[in-house]
Amino acid sequence: MRDDDQRHDAIPDAGVDRPAPKMIEAFEHAAGSIARHVTGGATGFKGALLHIHVAPAASYEMEELQEAHCVAGRGIVGDRYYDGTGTYSPKPDTREVTLIEQEALDALSRNDPPLQGGAIALAAGDHRRNLTVRGVPLNHLVGRRFRVGEVILRGGRLNFPCKYLEELLGLPVYLPLYNRSGLNAGIERGGVIRPGDAIELLDDA
């Protein structure tokens, strides 16, 4: 495992105008710290990054980026959790980056399982997670290190759908997203990511 002093940021001056919000390091999170020492999970996958979204502040619509700067220990430049202006920013947690599986969104769009009145087709970014990925078993990655392009992430805890999202969207997404709402991750090594980047488990996990 890397120590904080081995982290490096792609953009040294990023975020100079705002103090870095408090974050719980992924492997110090109540969930990640336990999962780190439990073996198991999928290992041989090779997935891909499909979309990157950030929201400039709490409640703002997500905006798609064609490349994003990830800063170790902090988040994605331009995102509300990087700036500490997110709805949940006052409550420290692991929120540097959030990920969701395209496969979960596909299931919602075919109403599978049929937990709500009908299919829910979320527009890109409306799930309000930062990274939409394909072929990555996110529920297996709590307590694991994995790379997205040149950036190394650490799975801190499972993401949890919130009523706030349901209210913002006016769509009943709470129950259908339960247990497949994705992953909250920390950034061990920063850098630039782009859609199409490969996602793989790292060998020491």
Add this chain to the structure above:
Amino acid sequence: MTARIVMKLKVKAARLATPSVLHLTLVHPTRPALPAWEPGAHVDLRLPDGKIRQYSLCGDPQDLSAYEIAVKREDAGRGASLWAHQALVEGATAHVSAPRNNFPIREATRHVFVLGGIGVTPGLSMVRKLRAEGAHVAVHFCARSAAEAPLLAELSAACGDRLATWFSSEGRRFDPAAVGPYAAGSVLYVCGPGRLLQAVRDAAGALGWPDESVHAEAFQATLDENFKPEPFEAKLASTGATLHVPADRSLLDVLREHGVTMPSSCELGVCGSCVCGYTEGVVIHRDAAISTADRQDRIAPCVSRARVSVTLDL
């Protein structure tokens, strides 16, 4: 009570409806359809300094390709309307929330409207819908002159022969008794400056209108022009108690009523005496005491409110 998404909308058209009222048509840069709304609804406009102003939607709720709002320039206001008039030109970006309706059409057999100046904005969409449904409508529109009556042409088209105009410069100052005596099943909607609301309430009371048949929405430059307080829940972290804060009461009042001892002084959001911490929730900061950096976890309960709910570090 729900949280609302904030969108960066594009100003598709900006025109002066009167010399002091800017009429804006706003479209989404990528989505073909904006969130749906009902007549009487408003949106929040976010200003560059983080402040929020609320404007009634005055377009057609059937047409979700655009929102329309009208902003009256308040030269003596705190600057929001001056900023809007200067900055929101064609092609500019406006940060606008999804709509919410605090002033809905009520169940009634007869709908009487008294609209004063910029107070025409919610009334216009309400009258349009009621007339389309064949409801019985009577509308009184008050302004200094026809040239200073915002959206007069649109209101005339919506009302047909159901519109009475009251232009004081022409010697026709509005007589609140014109709302007529109460008849069972009637509702009275009043939108405009505070003194018009009060005059109409007084007259309606004298004419037998029960309080619950009169619905008012104030349009007035106050401490925070266009701000419409909404109810929310306040949770106390220490006890877990949840307190309901109604739209017409301050968080500070409700806390005291429930036995929470709070210091305070100005109760105008200036002195900072009552400031306390919060741990969760989206706070609508309306004070002038807390720095931007501290707004992440500090709130002034005398004037500030929350969207949906807030957990206080008390």
